[in-house]
Amino acid sequence: MKGHSLNGNWQAHFFLVIGVAVLAFPVYLAMIGSTWDAGTIARGEMPLFPGPDMISNYQQAWGSGSGQRVMGVPAATMMLNSLVMALTISLGKIAISLLSAYAVVFFRFPGRMFFFWMIFVTLMLPVEVRIIPTYKVVSDLGMIDSYMGLTIPLIASATATLLFRQFFLTIPDELVEAARIDGAGPLRFFWDTVLPLSRTNMAALFVIMFIYGWNQYLWPLLITTSKEMSTIVIGIVKMIGTGDAQTDWQIIMAATILAMLPPVMIVIFMQRWFVKGLVDSDK
Amino acid sequence: MNGAQIRIVKITKNFGKVRVIEGVNCDIRESEFIVILGPSGCGKSTLLRIIAGLETATEGEIHIGGKIVNHVEPKDRNIAMVFQNYALYPHMTVWNNMAYGLKVRKMPKAEIEVRVKKAADILGLDGLMQRTPRQLSGGQRQRVAMGRAIVREPAAFLFDEPLSNLDAKLRVQMRLEIKKLHQSVQTTSIYVTHDQVEAMTLADRLIVMNAGKFDHVGTPMDVYDRPATLFVAGFIGSPAMNIIPMELASEANAVKIPSGSRLPLAARLTNSKSSSVMVGMRPEHIMLAQEETEAFFVPVELVEVLGADTLVHGPIDGGNQITIRLPGGFKVNRGDKLNLTIRPENLHIFDTESGMRLN
Numbered sequence: 001m002k003g004h005s006l007n008g009n010w011q012a013h014f015f016l017v018i019g020v021a022v023l024a025f026p027v028y029l030a031m032i033g034s035t036w037d038a039g040t041i042a043r044g045e046m047p048l049f050p051g052p053d054m055i056s057n058y059q060q061a062w063g064s065g066s067g068q069r070v071m072g073v074p075a076a077t078m079m080l081n082s083l084v085m086a087l088t089i090s091l092g093k094i095a096i097s098l099l100s101a102y103a104v105v106f107f108r109f110p111g112r113m114f115f116f117w118m119i120f121v122t123l124m125l126p127v128e129v130r131i132i133p134t135y136k137v138v139s140d141l142g143m144i145d146s147y148m149g150l151t152i153p154l155i156a157s158a159t160a161t162l163l164f165r166q167f168f169l170t171i172p173d174e175l176v177e178a179a180r181i182d183g184a185g186p187l188r189f190f191w192d193t194v195l196p197l198s199r200t201n202m203a204a205l206f207v208i209m210f211i212y213g214w215n216q217y218l219w220p221l222l223i224t225t226s227k228e229m230s231t232i233v234i235g236i237v238k239m240i241g242t243g244d245a246q247t248d249w250q251i252i253m254a255a256t257i258l259a260m261l262p263p264v265m266i267v268i269f270m271q272r273w274f275v276k277g278l279v280d281s282d283k
Numbered sequence: 284m285n286g287a288q289i290r291i292v293k294i295t296k297n298f299g300k301v302r303v304i305e306g307v308n309c310d311i312r313e314s315e316f317i318v319i320l321g322p323s324g325c326g327k328s329t330l331l332r333i334i335a336g337l338e339t340a341t342e343g344e345i346h347i348g349g350k351i352v353n354h355v356e357p358k359d360r361n362i363a364m365v366f367q368n369y370a371l372y373p374h375m376t377v378w379n380n381m382a383y384g385l386k387v388r389k390m391p392k393a394e395i396e397v398r399v400k401k402a403a404d405i406l407g408l409d410g411l412m413q414r415t416p417r418q419l420s421g422g423q424r425q426r427v428a429m430g431r432a433i434v435r436e437p438a439a440f441l442f443d444e445p446l447s448n449l450d451a452k453l454r455v456q457m458r459l460e461i462k463k464l465h466q467s468v469q470t471t472s473i474y475v476t477h478d479q480v481e482a483m484t485l486a487d488r489l490i491v492m493n494a495g496k497f498d499h500v501g502t503p504m505d506v507y508d509r510p511a512t513l514f515v516a517g518f519i520g521s522p523a524m525n526i527i528p529m530e531l532a533s534e535a536n537a538v539k540i541p542s543g544s545r546l547p548l549a550a551r552l553t554n555s556k557s558s559s560v561m562v563g564m565r566p567e568h569i570m571l572a573q574e575e576t577e578a579f580f581v582p583v584e585l586v587e588v589l590g591a592d593t594l595v596h597g598p599i600d601g602g603n604q605i606t607i608r609l610p611g612g613f614k615v616n617r618g619d620k621l622n623l624t625i626r627p628e629n630l631h632i633f634d635t636e637s638g639m640r641l642n
Contacts, residue, residue, distance in 0.1 A: 172368060172370065174366040174367070174368050174369075174370035175370050175372070177335075177337050177357075177364070177366070177370065178364070178366060178370035178371075178372075178431075179372075180337065180356075180357045180358060181335065181337075181357045181358060181362070181363065181364050181384075182358065182383055182384035182387055182431075183358035183384060183387040183388055184358075184383075184387050188387060192372075192383070193372055193374075196374040197373065197374055
């Protein structure tokens with residue numbers, strides 16, 4: 001790059017390469033592990049180069065699964081469950097937070113600040129704290145072992161509401177007034193102006209929330225009992241054998257690599273969106 | 284489309300316990316260009332927002348085109364507003380910005396095309412229709428904001444300090460364009476500003492507002508020639524009018540500078556309650572005196588050469604500081620003593636207590 005001394009570049013690259021290596025090595029190991037047969041890993045040999053069984057391992061992981069506790073549930077099913085969960089949670093969170101932030105910022109109604117603070121207070125209560133009452137409610141509603149039970153309790157989001165609120169506060173009052181004079185009602189203004197202006201915020205939140213939804217562990221563990229409703233994260237844990245059951249590490253590794261792909265794809269695909277948003281500011 | 288009459292009847296506005304507008308009245312005629320001028324915080328923008336319907340009046344009525352509109356939504360008042368910061372929709376093209384208000388009103392596409400095209404022609408926006416606001420300069424943005432108002436063909440335009448974000452040169456140019464625009468479309472316009480040059484050049488009639496009240500309503504020349512209050516006298520004119528406390532002579536036919544010089548009045552002043560009055564003299568009305576007409580002198584303390592004019596500052600008869608505007612090229616140096624005079628009709632006399640004009 002122009003203006004940088006070769007020396008400075010070398011140093012920077014040296015540390016970057018080390019950093020990447022440290023972070024990427026476990027992923028690399030998982031990838032290598034997924035290409036050998038069960039015996040190789042069970043013997044304690046951990047090769048550093050790809051083996052011959054890649055295709056069959058991935059076929060088994062994708063198509064029929066492994067491990068006693070989730071025997072017969074293929075990774076494909078579990079990934080579909082995860083995908084439904086992650087998409088519903090992220091899209092639901094965005095929709096609900098957009099609307100609640102819109103109400104809090106643009107409307108004057110009795111108890112406005114009270115509701116705002118109520119939303120804010122829920123930030124201080126993580127899922128783990130309210131998990132027992134939430135479980136009780138969901139089970140009373142008969143939503144155990146369903147997509148609704150998996151997703152609805154996680155959709156409300158104080159963080160996203162606050163983020164959108166902060167963004168909405170930067171929309172100038174004059175713009176709101178211009179829309180009023182132009183004859184756009186509240187819904188029309190939301191749809192025609194607020195939504196398009198929030199595009200980049202929505203994209204960024206979608207990425208964060210998708211990964212949040214995809215990586216949920218505790219809640220799906222509680223709420224799903226049938227094998228067919230397991231998410232991939234739960235499924236991988238359940239593949240690890242207990243007692244004298246054999247653990248098919250090569251299949252677990254293959255499933256792990258498969259589980260990584262959707263979040264990685266989301267990041268790579270959406271990156272274009274929010275980089276674009278950062279470069280040409282809309283306001 | 285010549286616009287509508289607008290009547291402001293006893294409008295009062297309180298923000299909590301603070302009264303920002305105190306029962307103001309004005310009848311605005313069809314096609315008239317009214318400028319509301321005042322310092323910041325005098326309530327002028329609030330009044331405009333009350334007319335637009337963005338703010339509700341505490342008391343009083345607004346009539347537009349003969350109808351009381353107090354409880355009519357802004358969109359149904361048939362007005363268009365141009366904002367200080369343009370308030371363009373950042374994600375829409377120029378074309379969409381201008382057409383949006385018509386689309387919302389479900390106007391047929393063909394009619395929208397015609398109106399937007401016409402407005403773009405008037406404002407010279409032809410080549411810019413597919414750009415977004417951030418690809419435009421400040422002047423172009425303001426033009427789009429005006430275009431958005433024009434396409435509506437409203438009963439009135441409301442301008443809220445539309446030029447204050449532009450640089451000085453562009454402001455002069457846009458001022459002319461607004462004037463031209465008004466001459467061609469003739470829509471009733473209310474224009475709020477704190478810039479007296481804009482006010483003087485644009486207004487058919489000028490409202491000078493001070494602390495929530497209309498101090499003076501009149502043509503620009505009327506406001507300049509016969510300011511109704513001390514505030515208006517000091518606010519209009521650049522450099523500002525010299526205002527000096529003086530004593531009224533016993534026969535009420537002259538005023539006396541504290542040092543003793545007498546300035547004769549055009550007519551006897553009979554309505555002053557007190558013998559001390561405030562006297563205003565515009566810097567441009569003070570003239571160099573011939574021997575026999577000399578009224579007072581000023582020792583020159585500071586000279587500002589502006590090219591077209593030369594401004595001289597110094598104490599009148601060695602007392603209060605005044606400013607005198609002399610022709611450009613007039614040779615004067617610090618320490619010179621100028622003998623000066625002023626015509627009786629150019630003296631403005633105000634009551635010391637109330638600030639009201641007396642002559």
